Amino acid sequence: MKKTWIDKSMCIGCEACVSIDEDDILFMDEDGLAEAKENDKELINCQMVCPTGAVKIGEDK
Ligand code: SF4
Structure with missing residues (x-):
């Protein structure tokens, strides 16, 4: 499933x-x-520009 989300811990x-x-x-x-x-x-x-890998694409965890 397409979706962009943020792993705030990162x-x-x-x-x-x-x-x-x-x-x-x-x-x-x-x-x-x-x-x-x-x-x-x-x-x-947006995912590519993030220095910490916090921008996630796909299923939420
Ligand atoms: S680029 Fe990454 S670290 Fe910067 S605000 Fe966005 S998610 Fe947070």
């Missing part, structure tokens, strides 16, 4: 993924960590 809040997300699916939450709205997208570019 996120360092650099905002790189949000800054290039043209679909406006990713945003920064109140704790300064990335979060994804409900979606059926594969945000490959």
Whole structure:
């Protein structure tokens, strides 16, 4: 199943993924960590730009 989600335990809040997300699916939450709205997208570019591998594509864990 297509879906982009964030593993917050790996996120360092650099905002790189949000800054290039043209679909406006990713945003920064109140704790300064990335979060994804409900979606059926594969945000490959966002995944590639993340320095920690926190942007996940596919099934939620
Ligand atoms: S690019 Fe990765 S580490 Fe940076 S805010 Fe996004 S998910 Fe977090």
